[in-house]
Amino acid sequence: MVLLLHQNEIKNIFELLGTDENSLTYALGWSLENNKILLKNLLKTLFNRTVQFDNFIINLQKYSIGKKGYTDIEILIDEKKTDKKIMIVIEAKKRWNLPDKKQLNKYIERFNEYKGCKKLLVVLSECKKEYAADKLNQFKIPVQLNYLSWGDLTETLNNSERESNNFQRKMLKYLKDYLKMNIIMRDTNSNRVFCVALNSRTPSWSKLSYIDIVEKERKYFYPLGEKRWPPDPPNYIAFRYDGKLQSIHHVEKYEVTTKLSEYLPTNKEVEINPHYLLFLGRSFKPSHEVKNGKIYPRQHLWFHLDTVFTCDTIEQARNLTQERI
Numbered sequence: 178m179v180l181l182l183h184q185n186e187i188k189n190i191f192e193l194l195g196t197d198e199n200s201l202t203y204a205l206g207w208s209l210e211n212n213k214i215l216l217k218n219l220l221k222t223l224f225n226r227t228v229q230f231d232n233f234i235i236n237l238q239k240y241s242i243g244k245k246g247y248t249d250i251e252i253l254i255d256e257k258k259t260d261k262k263i264m265i266v267i268e269a270k271k272r273w274n275l276p277d278k279k280q281l282n283k284y285i286e287r288f289n290e291y292k293g294c295k296k297l298l299v300v301l302s303e304c305k306k307e308y309a310a311d312k313l314n315q316f317k318i319p320v321q322l323n324y325l326s327w328g329d330l331t332e333t334l335n336n337s338e339r340e341s342n343n344f345q346r347k348m349l350k351y352l353k354d355y356l357k358m359n360i361i362m363r364d365t366n367s368n369r370v371f372c373v374a375l376n377s378r379t380p381s382w383s384k385l386s387y388i389d390i391v392e393k394e395r396k397y398f399y400p401l402g403e404k405r406w407p408p409d410p411p412n413y414i415a416f417r418y419d420g421k422l423q424s425i426h427h428v429e430k431y432e433v434t435t436k437l438s439e440y441l442p443t444n445k446e447v448e449i450n451p452h453y454l455l456f457l458g459r460s461f462k463p464s465h466e467v468k469n470g471k472i473y474p475r476q477h478l479w480f481h482l483d484t485v486f487t488c489d490t491i492e493q494a495r496n497l498t499q500e501r502i
Contacts, residue, residue: 202249205352212341237249250267256295288320299323367412367413369411371411372414373399374475382443382447394441395456398452398453401452422463425461428458429457432454432456433451480497
């Protein structure tokens, strides 16, 4: 028995929601409402203490008048110990995106509607905690601000499994799988290869040329959020220079970083915008020479892995791949 949606198999109930940020928050909000243990552990993660409660309300996509917009998740809790209410707003982002000061200030206006509550604004994203904290703390907003990565949230899901009942454990597994599909988007089963031209130049901050970074360090990096680059890391990457294909590598793993000096031989501290840093497997390529063909010198392109073993040029491999799609 198989359930298909637009000819794609559905194995997880949360997949029916979609893949955007709103869908992720709907799945999280539903899970929190249906698993008090998960909510308890999330509160412990956020406040670094156990919060005792009975009553709570979770609002998804709540709208506020006065052009204050929507909030992703609002949680209003009656805390037993202090007999006060706790108001939590969660702003969720995919990838290394963070809200700007204007967006955060709208949430401050929302908090003003809840007098006498303990208030906490939580930003949920894929960023490293150090990077996010540095960026968000610059805004100096007048409400306690916590940062939580999707990885931190996954750890909270893991910690909640042991105490949960069978139904709750099943839903937690569905949620983890759903988050993994949508937060870590790289398709490890794909045979598509992203091909880039390598520059022989040595950047001023580096002790190695771009070619040496690939061939000696087995690493490669590119910026997030720019149109010429894949929004999610490829499964395979190929490099070309001197008019021909030089190597293909499986991307073993990746990280997002703003400090290349932590990973590569540099002359100084290097602070950059968020970049994917790819860790490359051993190189391989066809036994015959594969020339560029008629492609632009700096062009980025895709081809299926098998095509380059039967074609004489990268151009032909690209064209054959496009014919298949």
